[in-house]
Amino acid sequence: MKQDLSALRDDLKTRGIDVLRFVYADILGLPRSKDVLVSQLDKAAHNGPAFCQGVWVTTTRGGVLDGDNIASDGLQDMVSQLDASTITEMPWEPGVAYVIADAFNPDETENMLSPRTVLRKVIDEYNKLGLQPVVGPELEFYIADRTPEGGYKRSLSQTGRVYTTGAMVDPRGTFLHLMRMLDQMNIGVFAGNHEFSPGQYEINLWHSEALDAADRTFLFKTAIKDIVARTDQHATFLGKPWSDEGGSGFHLHFSVTDLNGVNLMHDGAGQLSKVAKQMIAGVTANANGLTALTNPTVNAFKRLGPDTLAPYRANWGFDNRSCMVRVPPERGQGTRLEVRVGDAAANPYLVIAGVLAAALDGIKKDLEAPADAVGMAYDNEGAAILPVTFTEALDALEANSDLHEHLAKQMVDVFLVLKRDEIARYEAEVEDPSTRDVTQWEIDEYFADY
Numbered sequence: 001m002k003q004d005l006s007a008l009r010d011d012l013k014t015r016g017i018d019v020l021r022f023v024y025a026d027i028l029g030l031p032r033s034k035d036v037l038v039s040q041l042d043k044a045a046h047n048g049p050a051f052c053q054g055v056w057v058t059t060t061r062g063g064v065l066d067g068d069n070i071a072s073d074g075l076q077d078m079v080s081q082l083d084a085s086t087i088t089e090m091p092w093e094p095g096v097a098y099v100i101a102d103a104f105n106p107d108e109t110e111n112m113l114s115p116r117t118v119l120r121k122v123i124d125e126y127n128k129l130g131l132q133p134v135v136g137p138e139l140e141f142y143i144a145d146r147t148p149e150g151g152y153k154r155s156l157s158q159t160g161r162v163y164t165t166g167a168m169v170d171p172r173g174t175f176l177h178l179m180r181m182l183d184q185m186n187i188g189v190f191a192g193n194h195e196f197s198p199g200q201y202e203i204n205l206w207h208s209e210a211l212d213a214a215d216r217t218f219l220f221k222t223a224i225k226d227i228v229a230r231t232d233q234h235a236t237f238l239g240k241p242w243s244d245e246g247g248s249g250f251h252l253h254f255s256v257t258d259l260n261g262v263n264l265m266h267d268g269a270g271q272l273s274k275v276a277k278q279m280i281a282g283v284t285a286n287a288n289g290l291t292a293l294t295n296p297t298v299n300a301f302k303r304l305g306p307d308t309l310a311p312y313r314a315n316w317g318f319d320n321r322s323c324m325v326r327v328p329p330e331r332g333q334g335t336r337l338e339v340r341v342g343d344a345a346a347n348p349y350l351v352i353a354g355v356l357a358a359a360l361d362g363i364k365k366d367l368e369a370p371a372d373a374v375g376m377a378y379d380n381e382g383a384a385i386l387p388v389t390f391t392e393a394l395d396a397l398e399a400n401s402d403l404h405e406h407l408a409k410q411m412v413d414v415f416l417v418l419k420r421d422e423i424a425r426y427e428a429e430v431e432d433p434s435t436r437d438v439t440q441w442e443i444d445e446y447f448a449d450y
Contacts, residue, residue: 005042008084012038012097017089022080022101023222025115026055027415029296029347030449031222034080035096048079051103056113056414059421060449067417068113068410078111079104086215091184092227100215112408115349116214122356122406123210126256129363131264131275133356136207136253136336137217139344141237142199143174143228152234152447154199154242162196169194174231175201181227187216197245207253210352217348238450239295239343240303243437247303249310250294250342252355253328255335265335272327276337280316281369282362283325283339283355284383287314288396289403291341291387293354296419297450298390298426299442300343305388306378311341315383317373324386327372341386345450350415357406394419 012020020041023033032055036044054075057065066072080101089097103111110117126133144152161169170176175192182189182203192203203224205216221237228235240247255265256275265276272280283290295301306312309321316325316337326338339355361367373380387393394416397403404412422445427433430441 003082003084005045009038009041012041012087015089017095017097019096020082020087021090021096021098022049022082023098023219024080024101024103025218025347025349026058027113027115027347027350027411027418028060028449029115029218029345029350030060031218045082050077050079052076053078053113057418059418060445061425063421065417065421067414070414077106079106086219088185088187088219090223090226092181092230098219098222100218112410113414115347115353115411116211118408118411119214119349119353119356120211121408122353122360125360125406126356127259130259131256131363132259132261133210134207134255134257134336135210135213135352137205137213137348137352138202138249138251138253139217139221139237140195140200140202140248140250141224141235141344142197142241142248143201144199144234144236144241146232146234152236152241152443154197154245155233156198159198161194161198164194165192172231172233174228174233177231178224178227179203182220182223185219185223187219187223189220195246195248197242200246200248210254210356214348214352221348234448236447236450237344238442238446239297239300239345240438241299241443241447243302247308247310248344249303249340250344250346250348250351252339252342252351253336254339254352254355254359255337263333263335265337266331270331272335275363276335277369278362278367279337279359280325280327280362281367282359282365283337284314284316284370285367286358286361286400286403287324287341287384288387288393289400290354290358290397292390292393292397292419293350293415294339294342294346295390295393296346296350296415297343297442297446298423299438299446300345301388301390301393302436302438303343304341304386311386312378313373313380313383313385315373315377315380316369317377320373320375320377322375322377323373345446353407354403357403360406361402390419391423394423
């Protein structure tokens with residue numbers, strides 16, 4: 001889509017913005033970016049700016065792998081194209097604004113390694129059926145203090161402060177400052193509080209159309225890490241940063257409406273609709289492969305398990321937080337599903353794309369939902385146990401041709417290359433790779449980036 005970059009340049013200047021930060025999520029979910037001077041926008045963004053395709057196969061440790069022949073083909077270029085609707089000012093950095101960029105190949109075809117492009121592909125399939133996916137994300141994270149030795153420690157030690165705000169749980173005012181900055185970004189933040197574990201917080205975001213929700217979640221995570229870093233503290237969305245405390249989840253509420261915004265998840269008489277049950281069936285049937293996308297690190301599987309308040313089986317239930325898929329009690333326009341297996345470190349675009357792809361599979365195949373689980377469902381043998389290791393989850397994803405088709409096999413293949421390498425390095429460097437304790441390898445690999 002061609003854009004009037006001269007008019008955009010002039011508009012940004014009148015708003016006092018002189019730097020536009022082109023930003024997008026790589027396959028790992030990490031933000032990659034380039035700052036462009038607004039004074040040069042009409043020239044710099046006409047066919048770009050360009051990035052090296054190697055970004056898709058770069059690990060957190062800086063290794064460059066050869067997924068999709070990117071390295072062996074000579075690390076070719078890709079070009080970015082800004083989405084002007086996503087321009088978001090950074091109130092903690094006056095004069096600078098984020099803009100989310102889409103990735104294209106030099107021949108102007110869509111780059112299917114881009115998680116945002118993959119999500120858009122899934123949404124298009126819903127739209128062809130007359131459906132519009134709506135998503136509401138919930139994420140938890142920790143604020144940590146840096147130690148003199150270069151490590152991290154929790155910013156609080158006092159337990160029992162869940163659903164608390166103020167100086168008791170925010171002695172340096174970091175969280176309150178975060179809330180104010182996020183509010184000025186207008187990305188749908190509306191409430192927040194201290195979570196169950198010391199130094200752990202949750203901030204709530206409004207629901208919206210799936211691509212918008214993914215964009216806002218990506219900017220939310222990116223902004224939080226940037227804002228907190230400026231306080232000489234550190235924010236981490238790593239799923240299980242501490243062996244002795246709870247993990248941080250990424251719960252995803254989702255539903256479908258018709259193209260006029262009417263919720264299609266209920267039958268008008270207080271019961272779930274056929275399409276809602278098909279979506280439940282799709283998510284539970286594809287749960288094993290989906291888990292690789294919602295829990296994309298070795299560390300994530302140390303958060304999961306029986307009696308952890310994280311899912312253990314591929315099941316669902318009415319207002320049941322021990323299930324993988326929970327049906328909240330609201331009906332009418334509020335009828336929705338909640339997938340509770342996600343890890344906060346996960347890529348928002350791939351979490352949403354993966355969940356929607358699994359649900360779409362249920363719709364297209366007219367799958368029948370299994371019976372709902374009642375009570376604490378960890379020992380309910382009516383549903384299969386979810387993968388207990390990252391390797392099991394990756395094997396399931398690799399074998400799931402339906403998810404490949406609904407997402408993009410090219411992207412899934414590179415995701416598998418990156419993550420198999422991650423596991424190999426973990427197993428080679430950790431004395432007991434089967435340990436449930438969080439290892440120093442995980443802190444070094446994940447803590448800073450995630």
